[in-house]
Each structure stands twice: as structure tokens, then as C-alpha cells.
Amino acid sequence: MTTKAILEFVRNHPSGKVKIAYADIDGILRGKYVSAEKFLSIADGTTSFCDVVFGWDSNDTVYDKADYTGWHTGYPDAKTRIDLTTFRKIPWENDVPFFLGEFLDERGKPSHVCPRQLLKKILKQADDAGFRPVLSQEFEWFNFKETPESSRDKGYRNLEPLTPGNFGYSVLRSSLRNEFFTELFDGLTKFGVPIEGLHTETGPGVLEAAIKYTEGIESGDRATLFKTAVKEIAYRHGIMATFMAKISAQLPGCGGHVHQSLLDGKGKRNVFHDDKDKHGMSGLMKSYLAGQLQLLPQILPMFAPTINSYKRLVEGAWAPTTLTWGVDNRTVAVRAITGGSSSCRLETRVIGADANPYLAMAGALGAGLYGIRKNLKLRQPMTDGNGYEDLSNGTLPRTLEEATHLMDKSTAAREIFGEDFVNHFVQTRNWEWRQHLKAVTDWEFQRYFEII
Numbered sequence: 001m002t003t004k005a006i007l008e009f010v011r012n013h014p015s016g017k018v019k020i021a022y023a024d025i026d027g028i029l030r031g032k033y034v035s036a037e038k039f040l041s042i043a044d045g046t047t048s049f050c051d052v053v054f055g056w057d058s059n060d061t062v063y064d065k066a067d068y069t070g071w072h073t074g075y076p077d078a079k080t081r082i083d084l085t086t087f088r089k090i091p092w093e094n095d096v097p098f099f100l101g102e103f104l105d106e107r108g109k110p111s112h113v114c115p116r117q118l119l120k121k122i123l124k125q126a127d128d129a130g131f132r133p134v135l136s137q138e139f140e141w142f143n144f145k146e147t148p149e150s151s152r153d154k155g156y157r158n159l160e161p162l163t164p165g166n167f168g169y170s171v172l173r174s175s176l177r178n179e180f181f182t183e184l185f186d187g188l189t190k191f192g193v194p195i196e197g198l199h200t201e202t203g204p205g206v207l208e209a210a211i212k213y214t215e216g217i218e219s220g221d222r223a224t225l226f227k228t229a230v231k232e233i234a235y236r237h238g239i240m241a242t243f244m245a246k247i248s249a250q251l252p253g254c255g256g257h258v259h260q261s262l263l264d265g266k267g268k269r270n271v272f273h274d275d276k277d278k279h280g281m282s283g284l285m286k287s288y289l290a291g292q293l294q295l296l297p298q299i300l301p302m303f304a305p306t307i308n309s310y311k312r313l314v315e316g317a318w319a320p321t322t323l324t325w326g327v328d329n330r331t332v333a334v335r336a337i338t339g340g341s342s343s344c345r346l347e348t349r350v351i352g353a354d355a356n357p358y359l360a361m362a363g364a365l366g367a368g369l370y371g372i373r374k375n376l377k378l379r380q381p382m383t384d385g386n387g388y389e390d391l392s393n394g395t396l397p398r399t400l401e402e403a404t405h406l407m408d409k410s411t412a413a414r415e416i417f418g419e420d421f422v423n424h425f426v427q428t429r430n431w432e433w434r435q436h437l438k439a440v441t442d443w444e445f446q447r448y449f450e451i452i
Contacts, residue, residue, distance in 0.1 A: 006087045007043060010036050010097050019090065019098045020082060021228075022049060023115050025428050026058045026305065027356030029228045039099075043084060046108065048077035049101070054113040054424075063431050068113050068424055078111065079104040086221055091190040092183075092236060100221060112420035115358035119220045122362045122416070125369055131271065132263040134345075135361050136196075136213035137223040139353050140254040141230065142247055143180075143205040146240040157442075161205030162239060168202040180237040184209070187233055193222045202318075203251045213259065215267070223256075223357035245304070245352035246311035253312030253319050254353035258364045259337075261345040262288070273344040279327055279382075280338035286378035289346060291371020292334055292364065293323055293380060293393065296350060298410035300396060300403040301429045302363035303351040307436040310399055312352055315388045320349050323393040324383040331387035333396070350396065359425075366416040404429040 001009070010018055018039040021031030030053040055069040056062045062070065069075055082101045089095035103111035110117035126133045143162040144151070151159060162180075167173050174181050184207075185198050194212040201208040209230075211222050227243055234241040246253040261272045262284065274282035281289075296303075304310060312319045324332040335347040348364045370376075383390045397403035407413050408426045 001087065003084055006084055006097075007040060009087075010039055010043075013095070013097055015094065015096050017096065019093070019096055020101055021098070022053065022080065022101050022103065023224050023356065023358060024053045025113065025115060025356065025359075025425065027115065027224055027227070027358065028058060029224070039082075039097075043082060046079050046081050046104065047101075049080045049103070051075060051078035051103075054078075054103070057428070057431060057435070061435070063428065065431065066424070066427050079106065079108060088192045088225075089190075091187050092233060100225075112418060113424050115356050115362075116217065116220065116224075118417060118421055119358045119362040119365075120217055121418070122366045122369070123216060125416075126262070126365065129369060129372065130265045131369075132215055132265065132267045133219075133365055134213050134215055134261045134263060135219035135365070136211050136259045137219075137226075137256055137351075137357055137360070138208065138210040138259070139223075139226065139230075139243065139256050140201050140206060140208045141241055141243045141353055142203065142254065143207060143234060144240045144242070145238065147238065148240070151240055159240075163200070163205050165204055166202050167200055168206075170200045173200045177237070177239075180234070180239060181207075183233050183237070184230065188226065188229055191225070191229055193226050193229060201252075206252075206254070215263075220358045220361050223361070227357075243353040245306065245309045245354045249311070252317050255312075255319060255349065256351045256353040256355050256357070256360060258348045258351050258360055259345050260348070260361075260364055260368065262368075270341050270344050272346070273338070273341040275341075279336065280340075280344060281336060284372055285336075285344070285346070287371045287374075287376050288368035289325055289334060289336070289371065290376035290378040290380070291369070291374070292346070292348065292367045293325060293378075294376065295367040295370060295410075295412055296323060296333060297394070297397055297403070298406050298413050299363045299367060300350070301400065301407050301425065302359045303348070303355055304400070304403065305356065305359070305429065306354050306432060307400055309352050309354055310397075310403075313350070313396055313398075319352075320387060320396065322387055322390055322395050323380075324387040324390050325380065326383040326387065329383060329385075329387060331385075332383050332390075333387070362417070370412060370416055399433075400429060401433045404433065 017033045021029040051069045052075045080101045086100040088098045102116045103114035105111045144159040196212045197210045272285035320333040325334040326332040327336045351360045
């Protein structure tokens, strides 16, 4: 739709309101409804939003050490702008108009704390190098027959899964609660988040969806909107959806794998593909892959941002633990899929479902472009077999504290993403680590209460 048609839709919508949202550092959408009149007055310029959304954590607890905002600034409003190209109609809200926005600094330039702006920055690096990135994300998540109230009342224990037991790729189970399954597929597509595939995964009540690939910032928008949209649709069916990386030691974790390839500047040729190579991989693809493998330990918090993330990255749980790559190998950190010129791509399997999609895509793309820019050679042999046993190139950091320390000290991360972003993001991840140190867990009671 043209800008004129979009604004006309807003003006004539019977609800008289618009929903707007911004993604915070954790990828959580923070927003509100505004009147159509108010929206039309800010649509072609800047507006404002309270900067506290970058001054607190996912539980609305304010950071004690953050430079961007805090008690020392008084949590003022920050400049923002609405991106009219993100226009969508919310099918489950009578087609209420919806828009995403992004944060600006005092001069009206992209703000260093804004995840959407960071991905746009990395996309510009690709454009400047003569590439057009194609990206998509796929998600695994658990679904429970619960409400926010019942989950809290149960202390998040003994929750009833949507379906019992393990039954991956089940045609049968998709017919159970099919109205939810159908609204996910149809509703998301109508919302401008087209789904290529939706199926059951291994684990009680687990689903997996692959979002259709696309170019530019739209890829990050789709993935970010997907998570909130799934939760909203689930609410309508008396279901709680969670994108936690790991909900149980006995069950596999939930991935948020990012698929990526590069087209030439005209968008006609996949520069990752080379017919003459035995694996179909071009030299550019190998340098891109080398960049990711080199930087994975240094940017891991962008892929595994929570305490819980590292409970997923354990051996034998369908998530990588080693710095490995392989062709169509699901036990390695980066899987090369080299079937043909149109589908040749990399899948970064380290990324969890709990990651901020904007940061996950920025991290994967930024590291790959770094490899190309530095002309890195892929000297590491392909892993053929069990990636968990291939320790030849090292392992991933085991905790958020360790990973955050490596990112803080990384000159490459600061070169790619900028000093200001890295400083802010490291502050938020150190805060996350310190918060968990205070918690007394069920594991501690079971282990120590009677015996110690």
C-alpha cells in the first residue's frame, strides 16, 4: 500500500485507534494504543516514548548500572519515529492498524540502544559491500493449557502441556486443537508474518514454525512480531506459549535458528553458491562461515541472552556445544545447506528461541560480513559425524557471565556493532547474571534442605 492509502486506512478504521510498538533490548514489544487522530499527527515526523524501556529488564526492574538512562536522568521521553512501511492489520483485533517504531538519539539519528536500528546498521554494512542479505528465523516453543493466573498459582510447576508425550512431525497431533493450529498458520500469514511450515516437535506441546525468508529489515520485523503474535493467538485459545530456551532438564530445548544467504547487489545471484566446489560453497561463503566460527564465543550473548539460555546448550540435546560446522549436520554450531544455487545458505543453530531476533540476525550477519571483510580462510575441517565430540576448535562459553566477559573484551564486536551498543548490552547482561545469583532454586532445596 502507498503511504496515502495507509493513512487513509487509519483515518477510516471504525475503531478510531492504532497500536504501536517498539522492541526493547530483550526483543519484547513495548507499546500502546493511540487514537487515530494522534497517530496521524505524528506519522510523518518524530514522536516520543519513555526511555525506561531501555532502562529496565524483562521484569520491569530498573538496572542499577546503566549509562543510557536511570535515576540519574529521570527516565525522560526519548525521540522515536514510526516506520510506516511496517503497517499491518491485526486479524484477531478486527484489523486494527499496527506499526513498529524505532528509537532515535537527541539529534534524530539512530539510537545505539535500539535493536532494530542495530540490524539496520549491519544491513547497511552488507549493502556497502555490495550484498543483499536474505534472512529468516525458525522457532520452537512449548504450549500449555494454562493462563497467566494459573501458571503463577502453580508456581510454574506441573503445567499441563497442550498435548502429552513426544510426537515430533505428527500429522495426527495437528488435528488435536486444530483450531489453534489453523489460526496460527492463517492468522500469522494475514498479519504479514508468512509461515513456510508448522509442525509438532519432540516434546509435550511443542511446535516449530519456519518463517518465510525475505530481504532487509523485514526479516527481523517478521521474527520479532512472530513471538508476540503467537502468544496473543494462544491467549485466545486458553493457551500459554513460552519461548524459554529450556523448560526442563528432561526435555530438549527450544531453538531460534537463523538461516542466511547473500545475494549480489542486483539481487539475482546467490553468492554463497559455487558449482565447482565439492560442497557447492563459494569462497565468500567460506569466509562468512569462518567469521561466524571465530566470533561465536565473543558475541554469544546476542544468541544466548539469558541465564536459561545456557541450560539449552548442553550435549545431546539438539543444541550445539562446540565450535563446529558441517554440511547438513544438526549436531554442529553452523550447518551448511548447499543443495542448489537458490537454496544454498547457512543455519546458525546456536541461537535460542529466547533471543532478540534483531540482535540474533545482526550478530550472525555482522560476524559473517566481518569474515568476508577480513578475508578469513575456512581452515577448520568440516565435522562429519557427532559435533559434540569434535573439540578441535574449542567449545562455547558455559555461562552468561563467561560469554558476556568475552563480548566486553572483544575488539571485533566493538568494531562491528559499535562501542556504545556493546557497552550498553554488556551492562544489561551483567545485570541479568547478578540477578540470578540471588535466587534460591528448587534444585537447591532438593539437594540441601534435609541432607546438609
